[in-house]
Amino acid sequence: MVDFSLTGADERILEAAREERVIGHRHARYYDKHEDELLPDIFPEVAGKQTPHDMANELKEQTSGLAIIDVLVHLEEACTDTRLRRTRTGLGQMIVNYAGTPEQVARFGRKELSIALTEPGAGSDPAAIRATAMRDPASGDWILNGEKIYCSGFGGADGALVLVRGPAENGIRPFMAFVVEKGAPGLKMLGQVKKMGIRSWDTEDFVLQDCRVPEFNRVDADFKKTMFVFNGTRPMVAAFGLGVARALLDFTQEKLKEQNVVIRYDAGLAGRTATQDRLLRLEAEYDAALLTVLRCKWLEERDGRNTGATKVEASMAKALGGKAARRISQECLDLLGPLGLSEAFLAEKWFRDARIFDIFEGAGEINRLIVARSLLGYSAKELS
Numbered sequence: 247m248v249d250f251s252l253t254g255a256d257e258r259i260l261e262a263a264r265e266e267r268v269i270g271h272r273h274a275r276y277y278d279k280h281e282d283e284l285l286p287d288i289f290p291e292v293a294g295k296q297t298p299h300d301m302a303n304e305l306k307e308q309t310s311g312l313a314i315i316d317v318l319v320h321l322e323e324a325c326t327d328t329r330l331r332r333t334r335t336g337l338g339q340m341i342v343n344y345a346g347t348p349e350q351v352a353r354f355g356r357k358e359l360s361i362a363l364t365e366p367g368a369g370s371d372p373a374a375i376r377a378t379a380m381r382d383p384a385s386g387d388w389i390l391n392g393e394k395i396y397c398s399g400f401g402g403a404d405g406a407l408v409l410v411r412g413p414a415e416n417g418i419r420p421f422m423a424f425v426v427e428k429g430a431p432g433l434k435m436l437g438q439v440k441k442m443g444i445r446s447w448d449t450e451d452f453v454l455q456d457c458r459v460p461e462f463n464r465v466d467a468d469f470k471k472t473m474f475v476f477n478g479t480r481p482m483v484a485a486f487g488l489g490v491a492r493a494l495l496d497f498t499q500e501k502l503k504e505q506n507v508v509i510r511y512d513a514g515l516a517g518r519t520a521t522q523d524r525l526l527r528l529e530a531e532y533d534a535a536l537l538t539v540l541r542c543k544w545l546e547e548r549d550g551r552n553t554g555a556t557k558v559e560a561s562m563a564k565a566l567g568g569k570a571a572r573r574i575s576q577e578c579l580d581l582l583g584p585l586g587l588s589e590a591f592l593a594e595k596w597f598r599d600a601r602i603f604d605i606f607e608g609a610g611e612i613n614r615l616i617v618a619r620s621l622l623g624y625s626a627k628e629l630s
Contacts, residue, residue: 250540255308256315263298263322270328271592277328277446278595282438284402284448289330297331298322313543320485321492321536327447327599336399337361338407340475342425345467353462354425357404362394362426362452363472370609372469377410377454379422388424388464390432390457396606400450401438404428407465408454409472423467424459432457443598480560480607481542484567487603488536491574494596495528498578501585521581528574535570539563558620561613568604568613575600 252260269291277285296304298319302312309315323329338359343351368374377392390410400406405427411419426433436451502508502521509525510518518526542559549556575597579586586593604610619629 255305281445313547321489327444360400360406362406362408390454395451401448421469425463480564487571535566561616565613571600571603
């Protein structure tokens with residue numbers, strides 16, 4: 247039976263996460279204004295302290311489940327881009343650890359690797375990727391050419407797992423994946439991307455100009471294997487977005503309470519004001535999205551990530567979570583009025599941050615297509 251009630255250990259872990267959230271909020275405005283500065287490896291306030299995730303691993307047998315507690319900790323880390331510690335774990339190395347050979351895992355598995363999918367003409371449609379890989383018959387090396395944009399974590403990483411198109415086979419250029427390490431000849435870094443929100447979230451563009459990589463760096467990770475990793479990360483991105491929405495919703499309710507406006511849960515529609523009813527609907531949308539994310543991670547912990555059902559559940563969680571983050575943040579800003587626009591508070595920053603969660607790691611439209619195909623029994627060619 248699905249049970250999301252919290253244990254005493256869960257509460258201890260979440261309390262530690264809440265304490266760190268307060269610290270993160272103190273630094274949030276500075277890094278929002280100084281987006282070219284990468285976050286430090288660790289903030290002094292938490293140096294030497296156990297992380298909530300480490301606490302969860304230590305108290306594993308006393309928790310309601312690591313997948314569930316991971317979602318709840320992400321919710322508390324609602325400062326989003328002001329992370330207090332570098333995790334040194336990127337999507338690229340997750341793919342290497344999943345699809346690489348033992349030798350590749352030994353060499354690259356502990357390196358921090360970003361993932362490079364998006365291109366100027368290939369955002370939500372990875373099939374439009376145009377970066378290429380050609381074999382140099384003389385040396386056996388591969389020569390990569392193309393441009394990659396919006397690579398999360400690349401600025402502070404050791405390199406990236408780059409998805410490109412290989413030499414044509416029967417008229418089709420297959421997907422290929424390569425580890426490109428910093429310092430590779432032909433790799434030109436373009437610096438941090440200027441963004442509307444999550445400004446201190448390490449996001450960098452780069453160009454491959456006859457970039458030479460050895461055969462050893464070619465990872466057996468085609469498009470399908472690469473997308474598989476997102477089954478686990480999409481719900482967590484949704485949880486981050488819901489964490490931002492929760493922070494903004496709490497702030498909005500706090501400011502409205504100062505004006506004696508509070509939700510009356512025990513009153514019917516006729517007994518509530520329009521503002522109270524609006525807040526109640528936002529709370530309901532938040533709860534529905536959160537329960538979808540929790541159920542997805544519960545299924546993953548029970549059945550494993552490598553199931554068709556989990557893929558659909560991950561898309562449901564991402565689609566609902568991203569949409570809820572966007573809608574809740576928009577309506578909260580409407581309710582706050584001028585307070586929502588003032589830089590004296592973090593509300594306007596959270597509003598800007600929230601928009602991305604309906605876009606990256608699978609745009610809402612794409613995830614809704616995945617869900618629709620599953621429900622209706624259509625293939626990607628039949629419903630696109």
